[in-house]
Structure formats: C-alpha cells, structure tokens
Amino acid sequence: xxxxxxxxxxxxxxxxxxxxxxxxxxxxxxxxxxxxxxxxxxxxxxxxxxxxxxxxxxxxxxxxxxxxxxxxxxxxxxxxxxxxxxxxxxxxxxxxxxxxxxxxxxxxxxxxxxxxxxxxxxxxxxxxxxxxxxxxxxxxxxxxxxxxxxxx
Numbered sequence: 188x189x190x191x192x193x194x195x196x197x198x199x200x201x202x203x204x205x206x207x208x209x210x211x212x213x214x215x216x217x218x219x220x221x222x223x224x225x226x227x228x229x230x231x232x233x234x235x236x237x238x239x240x241x242x243x244x245x246x247x248x249x250x251x252x253x254x255x256x257x258x259x260x261x262x263x264x265x266x267x268x269x270x271x272x273x274x275x276x277x278x279x280x281x282x283x284x285x286x287x288x289x290x291x292x293x294x295x296x297x298x299x300x301x302x303x304x305x306x307x308x309x310x311x312x313x314x315x316x317x318x319x320x321x322x323x324x325x326x327x328x329x330x331x332x333x334x335x336x337x338x339x
Contacts, residue, residue: 192261196254203251204322207287210243211315214295218311221302234299241295248287255280271334276325283321290314 217236255277262273294311303311 192257196257196261199253203247204254206247207244207251208319210240211291211318214240215308215312218298218303218308221304241299245292272328272332276328279321279325283318286318
C-alpha cells in the first residue's frame with residue numbers, strides 16, 4: 188500500500204503541482220493589458236492563452252489537493268507525522284495553497300477582467316515565483332528529510 192500511495196503522491200505532484208506552477212509562471216506574459224497600458228510586444232499578449240492558463244491554474248490546483256491528502260496518509264501509515272520535515276512540508280504546502288487561493292488566482296481573474304498593468308503583472312510574477320519556491324523547498328524537504336534520523 189505504501190508503494191501505491193508514494194507513487195500517487197509523486198505522480199500527482201509532478202502533474203498537478205507542476206502544471207499549476209507552470210501556468211502561474213506563464214500567465215503574466217500572456218495576460219491582456221489594460222487599454223491605457225502600452226505593450227512593448229503586443230504580439231505576445233493573448234487573452235485566450237491567458238484564460239487557458241487561468242483555467243489550468245484553478246483546475247490543476249483543485250486536483251493538486253490530492254498531493255497533501257495522500258502525503259499525509261502516507262506519513263500516517265509510516266508513522267512519520269511527528270517528524271519535523273513532514274511538519275515543515277505541511278506548513279509550506281498550506282502556505283503555497285493559501286497564496287494561490289487568496290492572491291494568485293484572484294489576481295489572474297482580475298487581470299483577465301480588467302487587463303493588467305506593468306505593476307500588477309510584475310506583482311503576479313513575483314507571487315508565482317514565491318509559490319514555485321515554496322514547492323521547490325517542499326521537494327527538497329522530501330528528498331533530504333532533515334531531522335528524520337534515518338536514511339533518505
């Protein structure tokens with residue numbers, strides 16, 4: 188059972204978290220600009236691509252909920268829920284999810300509705316970078332397992 192859960196955890200991480208990470212990163216490049224905002228490269232802006240990336244961000248994020256659920260089930264079966272690397276990973280995962288739900292996804296929606304400006308799209312890029320960094324730290328925690336006392 189552990190192998191099935193671990194496989195599901197890793198595959199869901201790659202597909203769903205990876206997909207949402209890519210979508211959040213690419214969205215600002217394709218987001219439509221507000222009417223008063225000049226575009227240095229108007230050919231790159233595509234409301235249709237931005238809308239697709241927004242849908243991917245939301246959909247993959249919802250499906251991505253399987254990652255922490257399966258991860259906690261796996262940690263519980265292995266008796267690792269109290270280990271510091273698991274706790275830190277859960278906190279970082281919650282932070283990434285909160286950032287996506289409260290900042291990134293709503294800002295993407297607003298940019299699609301109103302058009303973005305340079306400042307708002309740069310902020311969105313920064314938030315996507317933080318989101319991706321949180322997930323990168325979680326991946327490293329899963330590999331290194333600091334404080335586990337055991338072999339990785």
